[in-house]
Amino acid sequence: MAQTQTPSAIAAPRSPYARRKTTRGNFELYSWVFMRASGVVLLVLVFGHLFVNLMVGEGVHAIDFAFVGGKWSSPFWQVWDLLMLWLAMIHGTNGVRTIVNDYAQRDSTRGVLKVLLYLASTIVVILGTLVIFTFTPCPPGAPAELLPSICFPN
Amino acid sequence: MTAVLENPATESPKPEVGAIPSFDVTLRIRRYNPESEHGEESIWDEFTVTAHGTDRVLDALHKIKWEQDGSLTFRRSCAHGVCGSDAMRINGRNRLACKTLLKDVNPDKPITVEPIKGLPVVKDLVVDMEPFFASYREIMPFLITSGNEPTRERLQSAEDRERFDDTTKCILCAACTSSCPVFWTDGQYFGPAAIVNAHRFIFDSRDEGATQRLEILNDKEGVWRCRTTFNCTEACPRGIEVTKAIQEVKRAMITRAF
Ligand code: HEM
Numbered sequence A: 001m002a003q004t005q006t007p008s009a010i011a012a013p014r015s016p017y018a019r020r021k022t023t024r025g026n027f028e029l030y031s032w033v034f035m036r037a038s039g040v041v042l043l044v045l046v047f048g049h050l051f052v053n054l055m056v057g058e059g060v061h062a063i064d065f066a067f068v069g070g071k072w073s074s075p076f077w078q079v080w081d082l083l084m085l086w087l088a089m090i091h092g093t094n095g096v097r098t099i100v101n102d103y104a105q106r107d108s109t110r111g112v113l114k115v116l117l118y119l120a121s122t123i124v125v126i127l128g129t130l131v132i133f134t135f136t137p138c139p140p141g142a143p144a145e146l147l148p149s150i151c152f153p154n
Numbered sequence B: 001m002t003a004v005l006e007n008p009a010t011e012s013p014k015p016e017v018g019a020i021p022s023f024d025v026t027l028r029i030r031r032y033n034p035e036s037e038h039g040e041e042s043i044w045d046e047f048t049v050t051a052h053g054t055d056r057v058l059d060a061l062h063k064i065k066w067e068q069d070g071s072l073t074f075r076r077s078c079a080h081g082v083c084g085s086d087a088m089r090i091n092g093r094n095r096l097a098c099k100t101l102l103k104d105v106n107p108d109k110p111i112t113v114e115p116i117k118g119l120p121v122v123k124d125l126v127v128d129m130e131p132f133f134a135s136y137r138e139i140m141p142f143l144i145t146s147g148n149e150p151t152r153e154r155l156q157s158a159e160d161r162e163r164f165d166d167t168t169k170c171i172l173c174a175a176c177t178s179s180c181p182v183f184w185t186d187g188q189y190f191g192p193a194a195i196v197n198a199h200r201f202i203f204d205s206r207d208e209g210a211t212q213r214l215e216i217l218n219d220k221e222g223v224w225r226c227r228t229t230f231n232c233t234e235a236c237p238r239g240i241e242v243t244k245a246i247q248e249v250k251r252a253m254i255t256r257a258f
């Protein structure tokens, strides 16, 4: 009648249990509000970005080095893309932080995953910011047909 | 109570006039007893009992315990959905055994019965409720006031009473907390039941401890860990809108902070 069976999703029934000390503070509150606020702003930024890049004028066929170069020579698109980069990265990183907290069962796993996460997002944010601000739309010596029209003022 | 076998198995198949129709049902029960030959291993055990259309899972468990295997261990007290002792995972969902009719959980197939998840199992269907009650105690589930004691009862308008009516219904069965995937991870989350019972006082016009309670739940392991999965609302045998109560506590914290 009795048969040995597979372990259930929750292992060892008698695993030791102890509630930790309180960890009160407004951090999680601000993080929760930030997810919603940044989500709303991202809605505008992301769909505005997609619309301008894929639908307006020639649409997706217009995208090349010159198209991107042309956009980033305007402060408006620099600020737009910078905001989109930072908000998406902080929002996404914070979201993955939540997922790590929800799924990692041991503190050590949790720690390692979060260090990797923060490292990756820091690199992406710094690199992305650098590209937006140091981008040269008219690199000297490049073939003229690849460059945006702003490189030929007259 | 004396358990008496009313119709011995030999004469049961004879259909009598006015007899209540009965059916056979198999219960597949998750058992754990570290003192048995299985040690730390949990096992599935199957029992078949004859039941009637009005019987609940709890009646079937009683029948097994009283007639087949006295070692089967579970908690129950009131047997009528009031005391909150017998929350268990029946066919994968948290319910009270005393409020679940066998005919409502498909008796044609074996009905699985497991202890609620996320709390340490003591034996068979009995779990250690202490972690659950520890976070319940943390939110201070008692009236906090200041000034002199009134000489009569503390009056409250019907509207003020209505504000927290839903969360007064909690019987502390732990069906909600032990259905929450965030609680399953490491058991550090306060859990829906603690928040429901904090809500009961936070929104009580007679109580003056709301700030303290909000502070307690504004914790890394407090309301902000709720991912609105609604498992708790579905599990609650009292029909409390648990997720809604949690959102109301969140909102109170946000209005306080900004
Ligand atoms: C398009 C507009 C967006 C909106 C309206 C939005 C909204 C939200 C909201 C409200 C949450 C919180 C959910 C919760 O607390 O349960 C969330 C979580 C999350 N978001 Fe976004 N988001 C958007 C874009 C993005 C982008 C671009 C990324 C990736 C870079 C992203 C990644 C995440 C992740 C990983 C989570 C965590 C998931 C979870 O907690 O279950 N989101 N989002």
Ligand code: SF4
Binding pocket: B169, B170, B171, B172, B173, B174, B175, B176, B177, B192, B193, B196, B235, B236, B237, B238, B239, B240, B242
């Ligand atoms: S809120 Fe409902 S499910 Fe949770 S402990 Fe109270 S009665 Fe049980």
Ligand code: FES
Binding pocket: B075, B076, B077, B078, B079, B080, B081, B082, B083, B084, B085, B086, B087, B096, B097, B098, B099
């Ligand atoms: S035995 Fe009291 S609630 Fe089920």
